[in-house]
Amino acid sequence: MTSMDETRSGLDARVVVDRGSFRLDVRLTAAPGDVVALLGPNGAGKTTALRALAGLTPLDGGHLRLDGVELERTPPESRPVGVVFQDYLLFPHLTALDNVAFGPRCQGASKAEARATAAGWLERMGLAEQAGAKPRRLSGGQAQRVALARALATRPRLLLLDEPLAALDARTRLDIRAQLRRHLADFEAVAVLVTHDPLDAMVLADRLVVVEHGRVVQEGPPQDIARRPRTDYIAQLVGLNLYPGRAEGHTVTLDTGPAITTTEDLTGPVLVAFPPGAVTLHRHRPTGSSARNLWRCEVVGLETHGDQIRANLTGELPLAADLTTIAAAELDLHPGAEVWATVKATQTHAYPA
Amino acid sequence: MGLAFLLLPLIALLVRTPWRTLPDQLTSPEVWQALRLSLLCATSATVVSVVLGVPLAWLLARTEFPGRGFVRALVTLPLVLPPVVGGVALLLALGRNGVVGQWLDSWFGITLPFTTAGVVVAEAFVAMPFLVISVEGTLRAADPRYEEAAMTLGASRFTAFRRVTLPLIAPGVAAGAVLAWARALGEFGATITFAGNFPGRTQTMPLAVYLALQSDPAAAIALSLVLLAVSIAVLAGLRDRWMTAS
Numbered sequence: 043m044t045s046m047d048e049t050r051s052g053l054d055a056r057v058v059v060d061r062g063s064f065r066l067d068v069r070l071t072a073a074p075g076d077v078v079a080l081l082g083p084n085g086a087g088k089t090t091a092l093r094a095l096a097g098l099t100p101l102d103g104g105h106l107r108l109d110g111v112e113l114e115r116t117p118p119e120s121r122p123v124g125v126v127f128q129d130y131l132l133f134p135h136l137t138a139l140d141n142v143a144f145g146p147r148c149q150g151a152s153k154a155e156a157r158a159t160a161a162g163w164l165e166r167m168g169l170a171e172q173a174g175a176k177p178r179r180l181s182g183g184q185a186q187r188v189a190l191a192r193a194l195a196t197r198p199r200l201l202l203l204d205e206p207l208a209a210l211d212a213r214t215r216l217d218i219r220a221q222l223r224r225h226l227a228d229f230e231a232v233a234v235l236v237t238h239d240p241l242d243a244m245v246l247a248d249r250l251v252v253v254e255h256g257r258v259v260q261e262g263p264p265q266d267i268a269r270r271p272r273t274d275y276i277a278q279l280v281g282l283n284l285y286p287g288r289a290e291g292h293t294v295t296l297d298t299g300p301a302i303t304t305t306e307d308l309t310g311p312v313l314v315a316f317p318p319g320a321v322t323l324h325r326h327r328p329t330g331s332s333a334r335n336l337w338r339c340e341v342v343g344l345e346t347h348g349d350q351i352r353a354n355l356t357g358e359l360p361l362a363a364d365l366t367t368i369a370a371a372e373l374d375l376h377p378g379a380e381v382w383a384t385v386k387a388t389q390t391h392a393y394p395a
Numbered sequence: 396m397g398l399a400f401l402l403l404p405l406i407a408l409l410v411r412t413p414w415r416t417l418p419d420q421l422t423s424p425e426v427w428q429a430l431r432l433s434l435l436c437a438t439s440a441t442v443v444s445v446v447l448g449v450p451l452a453w454l455l456a457r458t459e460f461p462g463r464g465f466v467r468a469l470v471t472l473p474l475v476l477p478p479v480v481g482g483v484a485l486l487l488a489l490g491r492n493g494v495v496g497q498w499l500d501s502w503f504g505i506t507l508p509f510t511t512a513g514v515v516v517a518e519a520f521v522a523m524p525f526l527v528i529s530v531e532g533t534l535r536a537a538d539p540r541y542e543e544a545a546m547t548l549g550a551s552r553f554t555a556f557r558r559v560t561l562p563l564i565a566p567g568v569a570a571g572a573v574l575a576w577a578r579a580l581g582e583f584g585a586t587i588t589f590a591g592n593f594p595g596r597t598q599t600m601p602l603a604v605y606l607a608l609q610s611d612p613a614a615a616i617a618l619s620l621v622l623l624a625v626s627i628a629v630l631a632g633l634r635d636r637w638m639t640a641s
Binding site for chain 2 (some may be wrong): 096097098117119120121123124125127131133134135144148149192193194235335
């Protein structure tokens with residue numbers, strides 16, 4: 043990753059866009075073959091970043107280099123960038139084949155060449171039979187693949203996907219996600235996808251860039267982010283309780299007051315995380331329990347979470363706890379009920395903030 | 396009551412139609428001449444309106460420029476302006492001694508008033524706003540992101556407009572063109588003021604009807620019936636667009 047060639051090829055961008063009081067400032071780098079997911083809540087600026095990379099929204103600052111070529115002043119039609127839009131934006135008056143042939147045609151191919159290229163792409167997507175169909179006759183999954191084929195047919199050096207699976211129903215989604223993963227793995231240039239769905243991001247991307255309020259708050263491989271979330275938003279996405287604090291050996295004093303005992307031996311500012319499943323609830327203060335992480339809490343809400351019950355608690359330590367339906371019934375849990383929560387030190391995970 | 400008020404004149408027209416002599420009336424050379432001229436001029440005026448009006452509508456719908464509201468108001472002015480006033484204004488602008496007309500005359504030897512081309516100009520002046528308003532409305536309703544999608548595929552702004560936007564708004568352009576055509580076909584005031592009333596050259600159907608009413612009422616009724624038939628045909632053509640809108 044240090045040779046000159048490696049640093050020059052691929053994407054090297056800092057996207058700065060001002061929108062009144064909102065400022066997007068995101069650094070993005072990727073090597074050819076990388077799939078990067080921009081993950082973040084709605085309104086974090088993900089789609090704006092994508093539009094800026096495509097040239098549809100002008101940059102107010104930063105830079106954009108693709109394979110060593112400066113692109114920030116290049117108009118969208120001259121950028122080697124392909125886009126799969128959230129609602130696909132297939133041209134409704136053209137057949138699937140002519141939608142895919144549109145790009146090659148604009149790049150100067152003859153009608154016959156463009157159609158041959160398009161037919162090849164539809165074939166790869168398993169859509170040879172739908173070539174003559176107008177977009178409104180395509181299913182959601184088929185339209186998504188036509189949109190992908192249309193973007194790839196221009197041979198882009200940067201492929202942008204805006205919420206590529208958001209418009210699909212749950213069953214199609216599973217299927218299309220697997221297919222998209224395959225196509226992205228085959229793609230030799232840089233792919234950047236925008237999503238608010240952590241599962242899509244983790245399945246499709248090699249690297250996540252988490253954006254909140256226009257800033258990158260964390261980036262890295264999916265497994266790192268799932269294990270060591272840095273913000274409440276990410277912790278919630280990956281389903282962990284997360285607390286900032288200050289470590290003194292095995293004891294972490296949280297910024298909010300209480301302490302948590304951990305197995306890690308650290309000093310200084312840290313984050314402590316543990317899954318809701320690691321929490322045990324008791325109706326009375328447990329006696330003779332070896333757990334040193336013991337907090338008095340109050341139930342504020344209960345919801346079903348898969349085949350379990352998730353209890354949201356406030357009190358000494360606000361936390362989420364998962365328990366079985368039977369356990370919830372035996373504990374007679376209801377909003378307002380007082381409970382004691384324990385977590386074993388071995389179930390917690392502390393890491394430098 | 397309102398319905399009766401609107402229908403009564405049409406019924407009267409049908410009642411008084413001399414059905415027996417109608418075939419003879421309609422095949423007389425004068426009628427054919429006026430009808431042919433009307434169709435030619437209305438169609439030419441529509442073509443002029445489309446060529447000039449679609450880019451104007453695009454400008455109004457897709458771009459921001461200072462004074463856009465004012466321009467829009469100007470475009471709609473001919474809709475409410477009495478056509479006779481339009482004719483007078485055209486004479487002052489393009490007449491032989493008009494602001495622009497005198498240059499057209501002395502430089503190119505072109506005189507528009509009292510010619511067939513003058514009829515086309517007068518009709519286009521009155522009819523174009525219908526097209527512009529219709530196309531602008533369709534453009535506003537069309538999703539501009541299709542143009543963006545086309546640009547990410549390598550299409551220039553013009554190519555995106557020609558290959559994506561234009562086909563998408565084609566129904567709106569067609570409806571606007573039909574409206575403009577119908578308006579041009581019935582145009583009277585601006586035409587007679589600017590182009591006069593010369594049979595075979597500038598005498599269109601409405602002018603012929605007006606003239607015939609004084610000398611040969613039966614012929615006037617026959618001509619009116621033809622125009623009514625054309626109006627109904629236009630309405631039928633636009634049925635899907637309007638009748639089903641409610």
